[in-house]
Amino acid sequence: xxxxxxxxxxxxxxxxxxxxxxxxxxxxxxxxxxxxxxxxxxxxxxxxxxxxxxxxxxxxxxxxxxxxxxxxxxxxxxxxxxxxxxxxxxxxxxxxxxxxxxxxxxxxxxxxxxxxxxxxxxxxxxxxxxxxxxxxxxxxxxxxxxxxxxxxxxxxxxxxxxxxxxxxxxxxxxxxxxxxxxxxxxxxxxxxxxxxxxxxxxxxxxxxxxxxxxxxxxxxxxxxxxxxxxxxxxxxxxxxxxxxxxxxxxxxxxxxxxxxxx
Amino acid sequence: xxxxxxxxxxxxxxxxxxxxxxxxxxxxxxxxxxxxxxxxxxxxxxxxxxxxxxxxxxxxxxxxxxxxxxxxxxxxxxxxxxxxxxxxxxxxxxxxxxxxxxxxxxxxxxxxxxxxxxxxxxxxxxxxxxxxxxxxxxxxxxxxxxxxxxxxxxxxxxxxxxxxxxxxxxxxxxxxxxxxxxxxxxxxxxxxxxxxxxxxxxxxxxxxxxxxxxxxxxxxxxxxxxxxxxxxxxxxxxxxxxxx
Numbered sequence: 001x002x003x004x005x006x007x008x009x010x011x012x013x014x015x016x017x018x019x020x021x022x023x024x025x026x027x028x029x030x031x032x033x034x035x036x037x038x039x040x041x042x043x044x045x046x047x048x049x050x051x052x053x054x055x056x057x058x059x060x061x062x063x064x065x066x067x068x069x070x071x072x073x074x075x076x077x078x079x080x081x082x083x084x085x086x087x088x089x090x091x092x093x094x095x096x097x098x099x100x101x102x103x104x105x106x107x108x109x110x111x112x113x114x115x116x117x118x119x120x121x122x123x124x125x126x127x128x129x130x131x132x133x134x135x136x137x138x139x140x141x142x143x144x145x146x147x148x149x150x151x152x153x154x155x156x157x158x159x160x161x162x163x164x165x166x167x168x169x170x171x172x173x174x175x176x177x178x179x180x181x182x183x184x185x186x187x188x189x190x191x192x193x194x195x196x197x198x199x200x201x202x203x204x205x206x207x208x209x210x211x212x213x214x215x216x217x218x219x220x221x222x223x224x225x226x227x228x229x230x231x232x233x234x235x236x237x238x239x240x241x242x243x244x245x246x247x248x249x250x251x252x253x254x255x256x257x258x259x260x261x262x
Numbered sequence: 263x264x265x266x267x268x269x270x271x272x273x274x275x276x277x278x279x280x281x282x283x284x285x286x287x288x289x290x291x292x293x294x295x296x297x298x299x300x301x302x303x304x305x306x307x308x309x310x311x312x313x314x315x316x317x318x319x320x321x322x323x324x325x326x327x328x329x330x331x332x333x334x335x336x337x338x339x340x341x342x343x344x345x346x347x348x349x350x351x352x353x354x355x356x357x358x359x360x361x362x363x364x365x366x367x368x369x370x371x372x373x374x375x376x377x378x379x380x381x382x383x384x385x386x387x388x389x390x391x392x393x394x395x396x397x398x399x400x401x402x403x404x405x406x407x408x409x410x411x412x413x414x415x416x417x418x419x420x421x422x423x424x425x426x427x428x429x430x431x432x433x434x435x436x437x438x439x440x441x442x443x444x445x446x447x448x449x450x451x452x453x454x455x456x457x458x459x460x461x462x463x464x465x466x467x468x469x470x471x472x473x474x475x476x477x478x479x480x481x482x483x484x485x486x487x488x489x490x491x492x493x494x495x496x497x498x499x500x501x502x503x504x505x506x
Contacts (some may be wrong), residue, residue, distance in 0.1 A: 039300045039382040041335035051288050055382060057335030082346050084306040086289050091329055132341045134334040140286045172339045202385035
């Protein structure tokens, strides 16, 4: 990252324009979703946000519940930053970037009460469904938090349970028409701070210049349900309030896309 | 007669429907998507870049490295745990060997060209789909190549030699009609270089007669020439779009 580029970016932001011509709080176009992109998954979706393309796939697993929650199923969110999606990524175990995105999306879904885990219980203390969500960027041009969460939510929303045979084995080849108990739709919105400017839906380049960011997951009623601040620069009370307000406003735009798939 | 009609109604020498396109991963210097039936591969090329470990450096030409990876939800069954397996490592190696004969990397000594192959969904034939996508991606990146590489699996299912097996055919005895006797479940993936009339990948698991084995090569060539047209068409399509 050269400083001259940063200076240029700050100057551009001062004029309210980003390198790709957007306003500071504009979400990129094209912004769209494709369903059922993988027939082997129980549910899947691809979200395109500008040049970022993110795929999410849901697989269902029959498992024994945890002893402390014998009547509840489980949820696992995993992000794989595959080297196909950007030159900076290498093959190998997930690094801190992938782990943070997984955990923030997981927290948004969990704390936002997205899934009714009790409805995933088949036999109390013996058999429950676990929802395994894998999020994979096909082309990473930034904002994997928001695009990944949206893809995950839509994939869960469109997933169908596989059949269970009389012997209690999952037959993945036969899907039922029973969906998953998705009861709320929390949506994370990430606000980045570059210099003194706040932006939404950053490109990969903008993410590299960002000094701090706040991811706020917002419920349909406008209440925040999970937050993550990351980056080395501290934030003032006013800055945080402003970022939360932008997140709530922008979550409505993300929600418009979600509505098309209900 | 044990295998009269294929499970999905195809003719014995017919491949599943194909789709191909290039330029699907903008960050990469070349990329392609190849879909055959419900098997889909996306390949992206990065490089030339530094070689690690350095002992792999070749002072005469660049080296090709391929990484075959099934996405966690791409398996015919439960979740596939991410991270390399013995299977994916071996497939990555045979993919490198299938592609390097057509690729001229003499302009890039001491460096590596990397091809990442990701599979969002699979229904058998995934290494072949991966090779088809990877060869298109390398061409899309603009490397010097003698030709494209096309790949297909030929099989001996029940008592018939068939082209492009799907998952059910690979597990014929599990899915066959109750009355039909047990039969072959033999799978032979081939990669073919049309310009040289040579094969750059051949593997087999299962049993087959020597006559039928030899016959599979003719069928592989025929099927690969069809795939070759689909690949070329996809590459041309990109430049047509640029022209417009």
